[in-house]
Amino acid sequence: MHYEEAKSKFIQAWGTLGSAWGINKAMGQIHALLLISEEALSTEEIMEELQISRGNANMNIRGLIDWGIVNKVYKPGERKEYFTAGKDILELARQVSRERRRREIEPVMKVLDEVQSISEGEKNEIKHFKAVTKDLGDFTKQVDGAMDKFIRSDKNWFFQVLMKMMR
Amino acid sequence: MHYEEAKSKFIQAWGTLGSAWGINKAMGQIHALLLISEEALSTEEIMEELQISRGNANMNIRGLIDWGIVNKVYKPGERKEYFTAGKDILELARQVSRERRRREIEPVMKVLDEVQSISEGEKNEIKHFKAVTKDLGDFTKQVDGAMDKFIRSDKNWFFQVLMKMMR
DNA sequence: TCTAACTTTCAAAAATTATTGAAAGTTTAA
DNA sequence: TTAAACTTTCAATAATTTTTGAAAGTTAGA
Numbered sequence: 097m098h099y100e101e102a103k104s105k106f107i108q109a110w111g112t113l114g115s116a117w118g119i120n121k122a123m124g125q126i127h128a129l130l131l132i133s134e135e136a137l138s139t140e141e142i143m144e145e146l147q148i149s150r151g152n153a154n155m156n157i158r159g160l161i162d163w164g165i166v167n168k169v170y171k172p173g174e175r176k177e178y179f180t181a182g183k184d185i186l187e188l189a190r191q192v193s194r195e196r197r198r199r200e201i202e203p204v205m206k207v208l209d210e211v212q213s214i215s216e217g218e219k220n221e222i223k224h225f226k227a228v229t230k231d232l233g234d235f236t237k238q239v240d241g242a243m244d245k246f247i248r249s250d251k252n253w254f255f256q257v258l259m260k261m262m263r
Numbered sequence: 264m265h266y267e268e269a270k271s272k273f274i275q276a277w278g279t280l281g282s283a284w285g286i287n288k289a290m291g292q293i294h295a296l297l298l299i300s301e302e303a304l305s306t307e308e309i310m311e312e313l314q315i316s317r318g319n320a321n322m323n324i325r326g327l328i329d330w331g332i333v334n335k336v337y338k339p340g341e342r343k344e345y346f347t348a349g350k351d352i353l354e355l356a357r358q359v360s361r362e363r364r365r366r367e368i369e370p371v372m373k374v375l376d377e378v379q380s381i382s383e384g385e386k387n388e389i390k391h392f393k394a395v396t397k398d399l400g401d402f403t404k405q406v407d408g409a410m411d412k413f414i415r416s417d418k419n420w421f422f423q424v425l426m427k428m429m430r
Numbered sequence: 431t432c433t434a435a436c437t438t439t440c441a442a443a444a445a446t447t448a449t450t451g452a453a454a455g456t457t458t459a460a
Numbered sequence: 461t462t463a464a465a466c467t468t469t470c471a472a473t474a475a476t477t478t479t480t481g482a483a484a485g486t487t488a489g490a
């Protein structure tokens with residue numbers, strides 16, 4: 097396999113993975129492109145490389161910045177904005193965890209808590225509903241705690257936990 | 264809040280969460296409904312409760328069965344099929360992990376391995392590409408290993424790991 | 431076998447989501 | 461200021477995904 101092929105394969109795969117994670121394809125592809133590019137890239141360069149429109153490029157770059165995984169770079173003496181993605185994968189994972197926690201886990205925990213508070217009758221159906229949503233809530237809280245720990249942790253902690261898990 | 268409201272809120276939230284996880288809304292909602300229902304439900308009952316068509320109900324029930332998180336139940340003396348979702352949340356998490364590993368992590372690991380094997384020149388661009396994809400590959404393998412351990416583990420192991428993480 | 435009960439399929443329609451490109455907006459430097 | 465360089469917006473369009481419902485398929489028992 098030669099470089100161009102590998103590159104396009106990787107960009108493609110990263111886009112597909114994105115889709116499975118509620119991030120759209122273009123966003124995943126832009127991220128992939130920035131990951132493998134040592135230099136920061138301009139909107140133009142991204143449009144060119146991925147063959148997408150200006151509007152599309154702009155929106156998805158903003159999206160990546162919102163996720164906190166792409167940064168603006170200003171080059172001295174240039175008006176154009178350039179963009180880079182951090183190359184530290186553990187840091188990337190941490191940032192994605194942080195965002196998913198905020199965007200998905202928190203709202204679900206909120207609903208699970210709310211529906212716990214129904215205080216009507218003692219029909220069996222209701223007891224069961226409470227039991228299930230309580231279990232979900234408990235589990236979610238455990239996961240949330242673990243994620244929080246991961247997000248705040250340093251590199252060392254992460255590998256230590258992996259070690260502990262494995263033995 | 265009264266029961267009907269809580270129920271619909273929960274079903275709604277589970278559907279939304281589903282969307283963020285590459286599972287569609289109806290599929291999430293059906294799963295929610297089965298989770299909180301003690302009795303197994305028929306296609307008819309699901310259609311009725313969620314106000315969806317027969318085709319939609321059928322397809323998404325099949326989807327849930329494919330995910331391994333919903334099971335068919337035959338009631339003695341009845342021709343109709345009924346469906347239930349397991350009520351053990353840890354087991355649910357394990358099954359979802361198993362499937363996501365197979366559907367998402369494995370394909371990505373495969374691509375990352377493949378693109379590693381490019382052996383062209385020693386241009387800086389290529390070196391960098393290899394470095395990034397190697398890091399991604401290493402990280403992915405770690406996560407994959409942890410998931411594998413989780414999937415094979417028993418309840419006890421899981422809580423032990425959480426304990427170890429927290430301290 | 432035949433029929434009624436039930437499940438599956440699938441083409442068409444609807445809904446949702448992504449993409450385009452041109453116009454509007456903003457900023458910088460002369 | 462003004463104009464050029466650049467970024468953002470957004471209505472229109474395209475692409476994709478979901479949903480429908482009716483027809484086809486299957487199965488069990490009379």
